[in-house]
Amino acid sequence: MLARTITHALVGIDPRRVEVEAHLQQGLPSFAIVGLADRACQEAKERVRSGISSAELEWPTKRRITVNLAPAALRKEGSGFDLPIALAVLAASYQLPAEALDGHAAFGELALDGRLRPVPGALVAAEGARRSGLTHLVCAAESGPEVALAGVEPVGVRHLADAVAYLRGERDPPELPPPDDDFETLAGVPDLADVRGQERARRALEIAAAGAHNLLLAGPPGTGKTMLARRLPGILPLLDDESSLEATRIHSVSGVLAPGTGLVRVPPFRAPHHSASAAALIGGGVGSPRPGEASLAHHGVLFLDELPEFQRPVLEALRQPLEDGIVTVIRVGGRAVFPARFQVVGAMNLCPCGGRGDGAAQCQCTPERVQRYREKLSRALLDRFDLVLTVPRPRANDLAGAPGEASGPVRERVLRARRNLRERPPRRDPAADDLLTRAVERLPLSGRGRARVARVASTIAALADAATVEAEHLAEALSYRAPAELVE
Amino acid sequence: MTELATVVFAAEAGAHLLDAPRSTRFSSFQRRFDEAAYLRDLSARGIAWIARSDVSFPRRLAEIHDPPPGIFVRSRTALSLEGLPTVAIVGARACSSYGMAVATELGRELAAAGVVVVSGLARGVDAAAHRGALQSGTTLAVLGCGIDRDYPRAHAVLAGEITQRGWIVSEYPPGVEPAPWRFPARNRIVAGLAQATVVVEARERSGALITADLALDEGREVLAVPGEITSQLSRGTNALLRLGATPVTCAADVLDVLGVEPPPAPEPAVLGEPLRAIRSVVADGSVGADAIVRRTGLAAGTVAAALAELELLGLVTQSDGLYREVMGRT
Ligand SMILES: [Zn+2]
Numbered sequence: 001m002l003a004r005t006i007t008h009a010l011v012g013i014d015p016r017r018v019e020v021e022a023h024l025q026q027g028l029p030s031f032a033i034v035g036l037a038d039r040a041c042q043e044a045k046e047r048v049r050s051g052i053s054s055a056e057l058e059w060p061t062k063r064r065i066t067v068n069l070a071p072a073a074l075r076k077e078g079s080g081f082d083l084p085i086a087l088a089v090l091a092a093s094y095q096l097p098a099e100a101l102d103g104h105a106a107f108g109e110l111a112l113d114g115r116l117r118p119v120p121g122a123l124v125a126a127e128g129a130r131r132s133g134l135t136h137l138v139c140a141a142e143s144g145p146e147v148a149l150a151g152v153e154p155v156g157v158r159h160l161a162d163a164v165a166y167l168r169g170e171r172d173p174p175e176l177p178p179p180d181d182d183f184e185t186l187a188g189v190p191d192l193a194d195v196r197g198q199e200r201a202r203r204a205l206e207i208a209a210a211g212a213h214n215l216l217l218a219g220p221p222g223t224g225k226t227m228l229a230r231r232l233p234g235i236l237p238l239l240d241d242e243s244s245l246e247a248t249r250i251h252s253v254s255g256v257l258a259p260g261t262g263l264v265r266v267p268p269f270r271a272p273h274h275s276a277s278a279a280a281l282i283g284g285g286v287g288s289p290r291p292g293e294a295s296l297a298h299h300g301v302l303f304l305d306e307l308p309e310f311q312r313p314v315l316e317a318l319r320q321p322l323e324d325g326i327v328t329v330i331r332v333g334g335r336a337v338f339p340a341r342f343q344v345v346g347a348m349n350l351c352p353c354g355g356r357g358d359g360a361a362q363c364q365c366t367p368e369r370v371q372r373y374r375e376k377l378s379r380a381l382l383d384r385f386d387l388v389l390t391v392p393r394p395r396a397n398d399l400a401g402a403p404g405e406a407s408g409p410v411r412e413r414v415l416r417a418r419r420n421l422r423e424r425p426p427r428r429d430p431a432a433d434d435l436l437t438r439a440v441e442r443l444p445l446s447g448r449g450r451a452r453v454a455r456v457a458s459t460i461a462a463l464a465d466a467a468t469v470e471a472e473h474l475a476e477a478l479s480y481r482a483p484a485e486l487v488e
Numbered sequence: 489m490t491e492l493a494t495v496v497f498a499a500e501a502g503a504h505l506l507d508a509p510r511s512t513r514f515s516s517f518q519r520r521f522d523e524a525a526y527l528r529d530l531s532a533r534g535i536a537w538i539a540r541s542d543v544s545f546p547r548r549l550a551e552i553h554d555p556p557p558g559i560f561v562r563s564r565t566a567l568s569l570e571g572l573p574t575v576a577i578v579g580a581r582a583c584s585s586y587g588m589a590v591a592t593e594l595g596r597e598l599a600a601a602g603v604v605v606v607s608g609l610a611r612g613v614d615a616a617a618h619r620g621a622l623q624s625g626t627t628l629a630v631l632g633c634g635i636d637r638d639y640p641r642a643h644a645v646l647a648g649e650i651t652q653r654g655w656i657v658s659e660y661p662p663g664v665e666p667a668p669w670r671f672p673a674r675n676r677i678v679a680g681l682a683q684a685t686v687v688v689e690a691r692e693r694s695g696a697l698i699t700a701d702l703a704l705d706e707g708r709e710v711l712a713v714p715g716e717i718t719s720q721l722s723r724g725t726n727a728l729l730r731l732g733a734t735p736v737t738c739a740a741d742v743l744d745v746l747g748v749e750p751p752p753a754p755e756p757a758v759l760g761e762p763l764r765a766i767r768s769v770v771a772d773g774s775v776g777a778d779a780i781v782r783r784t785g786l787a788a789g790t791v792a793a794a795l796a797e798l799e800l801l802g803l804v805t806q807s808d809g810l811y812r813e814v815m816g817r818t
Contacts, residue, residue, distance in 0.1 A: 200777040203788035219809060350808055357585075357808040362720070367581035367611045371642055390809030394775040435800070442623065442800055460789065475800075476793035483806065 003098060006105045008086040008128030009076055010121045010331075012289050012336035013253050015128025019070045019083065022088035027064035033085070035069030037076045038287065043080065048086045054114035055161040060093040077287055078117040079109035083138060086110060086160060087167070100167040104155070105129035106138040114160040118142040120255030123248055126150035138163050141174065145262035146252055149245060189234040189266055193406040194227070197394060201228050204389045204480060206410055209235045211459030214344040214384050216307070216482075219391030220358035225347040226271075229303045232345060233267045234407040235414050236301075242301045244386055246339055250291045250298055268300030270342075274309035278317040282327045282340070289329040289336040294321045297342035304358035307346040308376035318344075322384050346385065348377075350478030358393045375380045386452045388482040417462040426461040428454070431471040440476055453477045491539040491557035495519045499634070499664045504673060506554055534651075535635055535662065536561040544568060550705050554679040556659035559677075560635035563655040569681070573746045574628070576606040576678045576703070578696040579613025579688035579751070580721055585807035586774070587689035587721060588616045590713055592805060593814050594686065595620025597739030601751050604628055606682045608674055609643055609656070613688045613696070617644060618654075627654040628681065633673035634664035657681075675699040684709035684745050686736055690724030697724050700733070709745050711736045714739060762786050766794045767813070770804050774812040 008015035021236035031045050039154040052059050067085050069076050084106040090096045107125040109117040122143035127150045129137045136153045144156030155173040157163045165171045195202060201217065205228055217225040239247060247264040251257045257264070267446050272281055274295040279285055294302060304310060321327050325341035350356035351370045355363035365373075382388075420426070440450055454469075456477035461469040490508040497517045498505040508514060530537055538545050539558040546569045549555055553715045575598055579587055595605045595617040605621035607614040609629040622628035629650050633639045635658040638647040650656055659677060660670070675698050679685050685703040687710070690696035700710045712733040715722025729735055736742055742749050759767060762784065769780050780791050795811055798804035804811050 195777055197782075199781040199788040200792060203792065357810075363582070365582065370582065370639065371611060375642055390806075392809035394776065394778060435797075438800055442802075472790075472793045475796040476789050479796040479802075480790040 001092045001094070003088050003096075003101075004086040005088045005091070005101055006106065006129070006132060006134060006387060007081060007107050008125040008132075009074060009080075010078075010124055010253055010288060013124055013249050013326045015131070016074055017128060017132050018074065018076065018081075018084075020084040020088045021068045021070065022085070022092040023066045023068070024060055024092045025064045025066070026062075029062055029064065031065045031067075033067045033069065035067075035068055035072045035076065036074065037081070040079050041069075041076045041081055044082045044085055044110075047079070047082050048089065049161075050112040051082070051092065051110035051114040051160050052086055054165065055159065056095065057095055057161070057164065060089065063093075065089060065092075066486060075288065078119060079117075080107050080121065080125065082110040083108035083116065083160070087138070087163070088162065096164060096167050097169075100169070103134055104136045104138055104167075105132065105134045105152075106163075108138070108140045108143070110160060116140040116157055118161060120257075121253040122146040123149055123245075123252035123257075124294065126152040126154070127249075135393045140165075146248070146257065147317065149248060149263055170450060181271045186234065186238075186266060189305075189407075190227075190230045191230045191234060191407045192404050192410055195224065195231065195404045198224055198228065198391070198404070201225075201265060201389060201391055202404060202410075204387050206235065206414060207456065207459055207463065207480070208232065208343070208345070208387055209410075209414045210463050211386070211421070211456065212343055213386035213456060213459065214346070215387045215389070216346040216348070216382075216385040217389050217391060218348050218357075219389075219394045220349060220352055220361070221354045223391045223393055225391065226303070226305055229271075229301070229305075229345040229347065230269060231407060232301050232343070233269045235411045236267045237411075237415055237418060238265045239267060239299050247299045250295050250338065254291055254296060256296065266300075268297055269303065270297040270300065271303040273307060274304070276310070276314060278314045279309070281314050282317045282321065283329045283336070283338050284331075289331050289338075291338045292327065292340075294318065294327055294340040294342060295338040298339050300342055301345055302342040303345045303347070305347045308373050309414070311375070312378075313355075315378070317378070319380065344384065348392070349373075357390065360393065382482055383448050383452075385482065386456050387480040389480060390483060405478060406455070413463060416465065417459065420462040420465065421459065424467065426458055426466055426469045428457075428469040428474075429471065432457065432469045432474040432484060435471045435474050435478075443478075443481070445481065450480060453481060456463075456480060490518065491541065492523055492526065492537060493518045494557045496526065496661050498522065499661050504670070506557060506621060508557075510789065530560070530662075533636065533662070534562060536563075536566065538567065546570075546681055548574070549677065549680045550685065554676065554764075555680065556677065559657050559659055560661060561655055561657050562635055562651050564652055565655075567655050568656070569628075572604050573748050574604045574606055574682045574747065575600065575742060576682035576685040577617035577688060578607060578675075578678060578685060578690075578698065578699045579611065579725075580618075580690055580694060580696060581610050581612040581614070582721075583612040583616070583689045584719065585810060586812075587613055587713075588803045588807045589812055591616035592620035593715075594688070594736070594739055594742065596623045596802070597674045598742060599623070599625025599627065601625075601739070601743055601748055603743070603746065603748065604654075606678055608631065608632065608678050609639070609650075611642070612641060614637065615643055615646060617688075618650060622649055622653055629654070629656045630674055630677045630681070631656060631658040631660070633666035634658065635661045635662045636662035637664075639666045650751065664715040671695060672698055674717070676702045679703040679708065680706065682708065684711060684742065686711045686713065686742060687725050687728060687733075688713045689715060689721040690728075691720055692723045692727065694724055697728070700728060709734065711742060711745060762790055763794050763798060766791060767798055767803060770798070770811050770814045774810040776809055777811065779815055780811070 118140040126147040141156035144154040147154035321340035599621035712728040
């Protein structure tokens with residue numbers, strides 16, 4: 001007897017339809033999986049056999065069992081094939097009605113005791129199911145919310161026995177918990193109320209949020225650069241449906257989606273360590289290409305702490321996503337394209353030992369060392385930062401900054417500024433033009449630098465609800481230009 | 489006319505020569521050397537050559553006891569320092585933000601008074617002095633390597649600006665790599681071109697002190713900027729002051745030594761609020777923007793805008809996130 005289930009393999013963040021055929025024949029007992037399955041996938045044999053027994057179902061003995069994963073040319077990776085294989089074997093051995101699987105796809109890993117485990121990429125698998133014209137996806141209960149996002153009815157179950165009971169028509173699929181609403185969504189996000197003092201940096205963060213500007217914070221260690229950066233997502237608008245689905249897809253495939261959660265609504269915050277490889281940052285890896293940190297930060301914030309400590313090739317690799325909002329990963333098997341449109345917050349010390357800019361410490365670095373440290377930031381990379389801020393260490397008697405404003409009201413202003421920029425972008429006042437001309441004469445300001453200042457000035461005007469960019473807005477924008485010591 | 493042949497020969501031999509050597513190797517080199525073709529090639533690359541015997545060779549440099557056979561010049565305009573006051577500003581490469589700010593302001597104010605600011609294009613004080621001078625006048629950079637090299641490479645943009653509005657000078661022909669032993673030689677040219685040498689920040693036994701010594705050897709004036717007695721970076725300058733160097737507390741102190749009239753003071757800018765309030769906070773000593781916000785009670789954005797305007801007015805400078813008042817403008 002032959003039975004078939006449908007599932008989807010992940011290639012990058014795209015689903016590929018895979019038919020799982022189980023063929024039971026008379027003959028010496030054996031169990032083989034054919035069709036370019038990797039090791040995790042071959043191990044499915046043990047899990048499926050043990051899982052079926054544990055579900056008090058019958059493992060077909062005295063049969064030659066062959067499972068074929070088609071198309072054979074597609075490499076199958078991971079453990080998501082366990083459930084479709086088990087269901088196909090059960091259907092082929094008449095333990096499930098043959099038509100029960102109509103309209104259903106299946107995706108999930110089996111534990112040896114028959115429990116179902118969620119597998120990364122359920123959202124993508126569900127999108128594949130929808131494209132294949134299927135209406136239901138049998139999966140682990142934890143994957144239910146993701147599957148629902150794709151417009152496919154999740155059949156989220158905890159045990160293989162539950163899946164079988166449902167497919168036999170013995171019980172309804174379990175109810176899903178209702179998705180979180182926006183208010184709760186923001187609950188765990190770090191709040192600006194925790195930041196004392198740091199008035200200038202807070203202001204720059206607000207401008208960065210309002211204009212989606214990249215921000216570079218320079219200053220000695222312990223000046224709260226990381227703490228500030230982590231608070232950027234909390235003052236950004238939540239992702240709209242389409243953006244949210246894009247981000248969720250990437251997080252789902254990468255297995256970083258918290259179990260049981262639905263859409264990624266809060267802009268993601270990713271902080272790769274400076275030892276990260278180019279593959280880790282922009283994507284790659286062995287086998288099917290995986291999205292990197294740049295894509296995990298899609299529609300969110302990529303925080304690069306200790307920016308000059310990153311390997312130069314790694315920073316160079318960031319240029320494509322910074323320019324195009326995508327990364328292309330070239331593989332033996334072809335290319336994968338991942339979306340990667342993110343806002344960068346960079347942080348750096350003023351010198352390798354961190355003593356510079358710190359009144360309490362003396363810098364021990366040789367000029368060559370300071371220079372090498374700063375030269376790691378190519379001009380091209382520095383040009384990507386609209387806002388550059390040097391944060392000195394506060395002196396002891398300046399430490400007692402007032403408790404800061406909470407993220408809520410800041411976020412309100414950011415949202416209003418974004419609306420202003422969209423609906424009535426401010427024009428530049430002649431006085432502002434004069435000031436800019438004066439600045440170009442007086443300061444080392446390149447053409448690109450000039451454009452950056454103008455962009456930031458627009459954002460500042462929008463934050464002020466002003467119809468025109470006034471001289472004061474432009475002056476403030478000038479104060480966030482890269483200082484000469486970083487430019488050269 | 490053996491000067492050009494001498495420097496090209498010295499470069500190829502990796503030696504430092506002040507006069508044509510009496511050797512058969514040099515004679516045979518000189519026979520092979522096509523001076524006209526070499527000069528054509530130089531000028532195609534925008535480089536001029538001024539031999540020591542040339543009338544336009546800087547007079548002050550010719551007066552030192554070991555002048556180079558000639559100098560190469562990279563600039564849009566011909567080098568002519570005759571009748572121009574010249575001051576060298578030198579100091580530590582790893583200077584403090586104070587040293588950086590002082591060097592920039594001295595460079596700017598001296599250049600504004602018509603002084604040619606001479607330095608070595610090195611990191612730290614040198615670059616700050618050049619940058620300051622470019623804001624209001626002209627500057628001259630002396631290289632310790634071939635005239636075609638921008639060394640350090642990080643200063644390529646700065647070097648480009650100097651060739652537009654000043655001069656880059658070297659005693660070494662194109663292709664000579666930077667080498668540590670050439671830098672003291674470079675310093676003698678820095679000191680030699682200048683009427684007076686100002687040391688901004690210097691550790692003990694540092695290159696800037698060598699330049700000061702060379703200046704003293706030639707009977708030129710040496711001035712030093714006082715620094716904190718607790719800072720390593722002030723050991724050299726404070727030692728100079730103890731030995732009798734003229735202290736520099738503002739650009740006028742330097743102009744005084746040169747006998748140059750300071751330019752008429754610009755109309756004191758009439759500052760409205762909040763610029764005036766913020767300026768008075770900065771006048772109390774270097775200060776970060778956050779501290780200004782707290783002391784004035786103004787919004788961070790307002791303070792940022794005002795600081796940028798004060799910078800544009802030349803009343804305040806910023807380095808490493810600290811704002812300080814520009815000297816001599818009170
Ligand atoms: Zn240091």
